[in-house]
Amino acid sequence: MSETAFVHREGVTRGGSWRLVLERELVDLWLGGKALVLLTLFSILLGITAYLMATNNELRLLPIKEIAYLMLKLVVAFGLFMSLIIGADSISGERERGTLEGLLLTPTSRRQIMLGKFFAALSAWPPAFLLASPLIAVLCRDSQVVSWSLLWGGILGTVLVLGVTGLAMLVSFWSGSNRTSIAVSLIIYLVFLLPTQFPGQAQTGAFGDLLQKWNPLEASNVFLAKVIVNNRTVGEMSSWLVAPILFAVLMLSVLFLYASPGLGLEPGRARGRASWGRIAGLLAVAWVVATMLVGAYPTAAASSDSPVQVVVDREWVTARTGDRVEFTTLVKNTSSAATPPLIVAMNIINLQGEVVDPEDWSPQRTQSMDPLVPGASVEHTWIIDAILKGDYLVYMVVIPQPAGQESTSSPVASSGIHLTVTPFTRINPRGVLPLAVGIPLSLTATTFLLRWRRRRAITVGEREG
Amino acid sequence: MNSEDTAATGRTSGAGVQAPILEAEHLKKAYNGRPALRDLSFSLAPGRILGFLGPNGAGKTTAIRILTTILEPDAGRFTIAGIDSRCPEQIRARIGVLPESQGYPKEMTGVGYLTYFARHYGWSAKDAQRLSWALLEVVGLQHRARSLIGSYSRGMRQRLGIARALVNDPAVVFLDEPTLGLDPRGQQELLALIRRLAREHGAAVILCSHLLSEIESVCDDVVILSQGQVVAKGSVLDVIGRARGSGVRVQVPLSAMADAEQVLEALPFVVRVVPKGQGSGWLLVEVLGGSAESNIAHNAVLEALILAKIPILTFEAEGSRLQEVFLQLTEETIR
CATH class of the missing domain: 2.60.40.10 (Immunoglobulins)
Structure with a gap:
């Protein structure tokens, strides 16, 4: 037995251990293929949408601001989907694959593990946003519209991704199986999307307003539409920011303050004395405070013989x-x-x-x-x-x-x-095509290359064995 | 801790009994009201190897998960290397664990895997890699260090798991079914490694295994669990010896069975003689007394049969193997 193998090292739980977990998770996500496959699918969808917007006569009549808004809506929706899938797999998936126990047996604290996994689950959003940015720039070609759209799309997308990732990880934390975790997360996501499918009348009036304002996804869409397309000021629309921000804060609080210390092999066994009642109370109080904030926000008031x-x-x-x-x-x-x-x-x-x-x-x-x-x-x-x-x-x-x-x-x-x-005629389809086709092709090639390398490594390994 | 609760008091050295590195007191755990562990107390000295035995559902895995801080006990406490169970992160820094159902990331190389875990214990990337190579050599995987784990056989993964359990030079090592999936040579090498770990490096080892011969050959002490409670604990020899007092089995020619029964029933320490197996000539002789007395009784049984000139075809002391003790004790609890 080699002596060097048994040099005692006092286990040190450093504050930065989450970086180790993050590094590991990123390798798993991006070299393992899941994130890259999702991003490739997104780039194909994005390319098709951009090409249709640029070439289809009917869609070409869309004002540039609406193009920017529609593209951002797509990016945010898919970014959320990717974060949701990755977040929903992050804990229950590791439990099922048996790899969580090894991590739980290290001196790294549960919160550090959760933090590393959380940042890893967020990792799909920046590349998704970056992939869409040149397409939006080419489609709109108005630096003011592009920068304004990207600024608010980026901010709101990030806030929503934070909340949705937190939500998916909570579902994963509480789920007994990975299949349950992903199914429940997707159902919650669909419930958030549901109000947009209601008939127009159902979206108006007090109830419709409530539905829109308190649904973080819908509130973000309304904010982006009004601020980017309808020339509304951020101040006018700020009450629509409450739901997404509150949603993100709540999800992250529950994830890191309540759930993280109880991360374990059993689903949803949080340590400490925090009870569901307390969590529900916290949610209720937060919601009431937010309602008051919205109520207090001055609504735009409209205010009559002379020569x-x-x-x-x-x-x-x-x-x-x-x-x-x-x-x-x-x-x-x-x-x-x-x-x-x-x-x-x-x-x-x-x-x-x-x-x-x-x-x-x-x-x-x-x-x-x-x-x-x-x-x-x-x-x-x-x-x-x-x-x-x-x-x-x-x-x-x-x-x-x-x-x-x-x-x-x-x-x-x-x-x-x-x-x-x-009609708007500045969109040059030939300018869009290289990006619309090139991005998905590059990503597909990268995905296949990584998979080929992995298969080769395993084959070589087996041969050596 | 009550001395009666002590299963493994530690080897005596010139300085006397070594202080336990692990002390568990009245550990209890229930799942949805169903008790999984009723009252587990034992201690373990450095350099000792403790076998953890019990049928499926006896509470072994629950006990191991509590001691490795994966689960919190409902009641009771334990210390490892003087660290109280209320400081789980510090405890995890001093233990090494090979869980029963360990999963491995297929995309990592063996050396990458060990390096990753070593860094969780505070090693720099460079030192962690050096340590990983050394550990891979210890478990005989150095030639596959750079291969992806996805290409490893089950036995190789098991050895990799053991190497991972050693990255922090642990004070207490928990090995749950470590020889699972290993060929006989691999099993022998691993048991030798466990012995060296305990003897040369003073690590206390807790070994869970269904292979009782493995426990008997490598362990100093044993704790037998059944339905969440301890049914026997102490040194392996003590536990075997304690059960041996129950009797012996003697096989005589069929024609001599009646005579043999008569001779043996006449002996003062014999409780009863029961024929076993129709027409096989087997007799079960139950005797009084503890392990010391039962040894005398066994000799007396032999002597009486020889003097009566009854041929003895087979003679077996019941409970002479750990397996029989285990079956007897766990069967009693289930009944």
């Missing part, structure tokens, strides 16, 4: 989808008396009679004005985002504030701006 004039500086504009159109208005008091406070509002109608949601077209549709003294005038600048092809008329209305509850006022309208929006 005023409003004129616009343009008569007609031609733009392409995705373009930004700027014009100014001049509001002038032409009477000999001061006006009451005024509101200037912008409206847009489709000349073919199609329904238009003006909010989708402009970040700011109304502006308030102080009373104007006789002869005074005020100039305003307005922005319109040409989001859909068609024939439109943009016009302005000045509304004097009514004198009291039992009085009214007469709005004054400007002449119209005839806006013609032509």
Whole structure:
């Protein structure tokens, strides 16, 4: 027996032992193939979607902001799916393969083991996001839209991935078998996706709002759609961030504070005295606090005979989808008396009679004005985002504030701006194709190469044996 | 700890009895109200090898999992190398374990696997690799160090598991069915390795095995569990000797059976004589007394038969092998 083999080493439980677990898990995930296979499948799906967006005539009419939003929605959905599958396998899978016991027998603390596994389960999200980024950049070709979309897609995607990974690992922690863990995790994921499948009416009103606002996935989608596509400000939409953030915080708290110390061979036997009642209480309190925060958040409040004039500086504009159109208005008091406070509002109608949601077209549709003294005038600048092809008329209305509850006022309208929006033609399918095809091909080749090397290593090993 | 609870008091040296490296007191564990371990107390001195025996479901694995901090006991406590069971991470730093159903990552090489585990004990990457090569040599796997574990045979994986149990030079080693899947030569080499581990490096070893001959040949002490409770503990010789007092089996020619029964029943220390197996000539002779007295009784039985000129075809002291003691003790508990 070699003496060197028995040099005593005092076991040291270092704070960084999670890195060892992470290293090991990353090798298993990425060289073992599961993560790479999932990423390859994602890249194929992403490539097909990007190519369809770039080439299909109907889809090409999508405004660039919507392309960015749809691509991000796909990336986040698949990123969550990958994290869910990896997280759901992380504990119950190791239990079934018999490899968890060896790890539990080391001096590394349960929390460090959980931390290493958690970071490993997160590892699929950054490459998924990075793969989608060049495609979004090529499809949109508007640095402002691209950077804004990637910023918020990245932030919200990361928050959701944190929460979903935590959730999947908790399910894995409590599950008796790996099959149960993956099935339960997928069912929970589908339940989160379910509200988006409800008929439109079911998504409106107090209940629909509640469903959307408190479903972390749906709340994130609404936030991204409004902030990226509809020009809403982050401040306006911040209440939609509560659910995803709270979801992530809750999942991580339960995972690391409650479940981790009880990580063992038996499913869901947390150590300590934390009970389900306490956890449920914690969840309830957190939810109530969040409800209060949302309730306290000021909702955007909409706030009406006078001789005023409003004129616009343009008569007609031609733009392409995705373009930004700027014009100014001049509001002038032409009477000999001061006006009451005024509101200037912008409206847009489709000349073919199609329904238009003006909010989708402009970040700011109304502006308030102080009373104007006789002869005074005020100039305003307005922005319109040409989001859909068609024939439109943009016009302005000045509304004097009514004198009291039992009085009214007469709005004054400007002449119209005839806006013609032509289809977006800057997307170059030839620019997309190399990426749409190249990324999946490279990943597929890498996956096959790694598998071939592994098979070869085993064959050589067996021959040597 | 009560001295009566001590199964393995340790070998005496010039300085006297060595202090136990492992002390377990009244360990209890139940699953959903069903007791798996009722009251386990024993101690183990450094350099001793303790066999853990019991039929399936006796509580061996539960006991091992409690002692290796994988499970928490419902009651009781234990210390390993002076570290209390309430400090599981410190205990895990001083023990080495080969679990019964160990899984191995197929994508890792043997040396990579050991290096990974050695680093969990605070070794630097370089030192951990050096140690891993040394351990692979110890278990005879150095020629397959760089092969993927996926290409290892079951026996090779078992040896790799043993090497992993040794990466921290443990004070107490727990081996659950270590020879499982090994060929006879591999079994002998492994048992020799276990002996060296205990004798030369002073590690206490707890060996779980269904191969009672293996326990008998390599262990100093034994704890026999049945239905979650200890039915026997002490040195292997003591446990065998304690059961030997029950009697002897004698085979005589069929024609001499009646005479033999008459002669033996006349002896004062014989409780009863029972013919066993129809027409086989076997007689079971139950005698009084402990192990010392029963040795005298066995001689007296032989002497009486010889004096009566009854041919003795076979003579066996009942309970002379650990296997028989084990079967007798565990059968009694089940009844």
